[in-house]
Amino acid sequence: MKGGLSAVGVSVKTCRTLKMGYTHYWYRPKTVKKEIFSEIVKDFKRMLPALEKAGVALAGPLGKGDPVISNEKIVFNGNANCGHPVGAEFAVTWPSKDAGGVMSGGKVGTWLAGAVIDSRICNGDCSHETFEFKRKYKPPKWQEPDKNGLFFDFCKTAFKPYDLAVTAALIIIKHHLGSSVIVRSDGGYPQWFDALLLCQMELGYGMQYEMHNSELRVRFKQPVKRGENHEGNAG
Numbered sequence: 233m234k235g236g237l238s239a240v241g242v243s244v245k246t247c248r249t250l251k252m253g254y255t256h257y258w259y260r261p262k263t264v265k266k267e268i269f270s271e272i273v274k275d276f277k278r279m280l281p282a283l284e285k286a287g288v289a290l291a292g293p294l295g296k297g298d299p300v301i302s303n304e305k306i307v308f309n310g311n312a313n314c315g316h317p318v319g320a321e322f323a324v325t326w327p328s329k330d331a332g333g334v335m336s337g338g339k340v341g342t343w344l345a346g347a348v349i350d351s352r353i354c355n356g357d358c359s360h361e362t363f364e365f366k367r368k369y370k371p372p373k374w375q376e377p378d379k380n381g382l383f384f385d386f387c388k389t390a391f392k393p394y395d396l397a398v399t400a401a402l403i404i405i406k407h408h409l410g411s412s413v414i415v416r417s418d419g420g421y422p423q424w425f426d427a428l429l430l431c432q433m434e435l436g437y438g439m440q441y442e443m444h445n446s447e448l449r450v451r452f453k454q455p456v457k458r459g460e461n462h463e464g465n466a467g
Contacts, residue, residue: 253324253345254391256398258405259382259414262369268408269367270303275404275435277301282434283400286426287334288393289314295359305366306401310358310394318356322347327391330422334393352393361388363398365405382414391423399427406448407437415448424448 264272283290288310290299295312322339323346330350331337337351364387371383378384389395402415403424417424421443431438442451 253388254326254395254418255386255388256402256418257384257386257416258402259378259380259384260365260369260405261381261409261412262371262377262383264367264409266303266367272365272404272408273301273303273306275408276306276401279397279400279404279430279434282430283397286396286430288396289358290394290397291359293362293364295357303367305364307362307364307366308394308397309362310354310360310392312357312359314354314356314358314393316354316356316358322349322355325349325353325390325392327352327419327423329420331391332422332426334396334426349391352391352395354392358393360390360392360394363387363389363394363401365401382412391419395423396427396430399424400431402448403427403431403438403441404435406441407431407435416446417443417448418446419443420446 280290290308291311292298292300293307293309295309299308300306301308316335325347326343326345326349328340328348328350331352333351335351335353338349338353339347340350341348364385369383369385371377375383387398389398399417399419406413406415424441424443428438428441440450440452441448443449444451
């Protein structure tokens with residue numbers, strides 16, 4: 233169609249939503265200090281048993297093999313062979329206003345591109361877009377940093393079960409990088425609550441954050457342990 237969806241009265245925001253689906257976004261420094269990235273990796277590894285207990289099975293890129301977790305990168309996806317039952321076709325899923333949990337609900341409506349769901353669910357394939365956060369970011373040739381020197385990246389999860397791991401990873405990254413990273417999301421506080429609570433239970437931080445105007449922000453300061461500094465920890 234000439235002019236695309238915008239030519240028939242669909243807003244630019246809606247066009248982007250249809251193209252992207254449910255997404256988390258972040259602006260990150262090009263390089264993270266080795267010692268800080270090591271702490272990010274350590275905390276994410278501590279989360280793995282809790283995520284598995286919550287029903288989140290992680291795999292490597294493209295939903296196959298093992299997650300790649302090292303002192304240089306964190307790369308994972310949902311499991312393409314998760315074993316969950318194949319049900320109705322959901323197309324492009326989007327969470328309802330109060331959606332949360334893992335495999336605890338189902339389809340509750342529709343939107344322009346597919347099903348509205350009230351829980352992180354899949355249709356027999358828990359993989360979607362690979363989450364990747366490397367210590368050293370290599371931007372495409374066309375990409376320039378923003379005015380703060382940060383580079384844009386994102387991950388579409390379609391609110392599948394591994395979305396819980398993605399949000400947990402971003403909370404950990406925000407905790408250790410502080411103002412050096414900006415985390416935004418299509419989801420609100422209800423869609424982030426599970427990860428915030430799980431991080432609080434397993435790592436001792438998380439509930440001091442909130443989603444405010446689509447951005448993960450500190451709503452109250454939590455006591456900082458001696459030797460910790462979570463502001464400006466880019467390399």
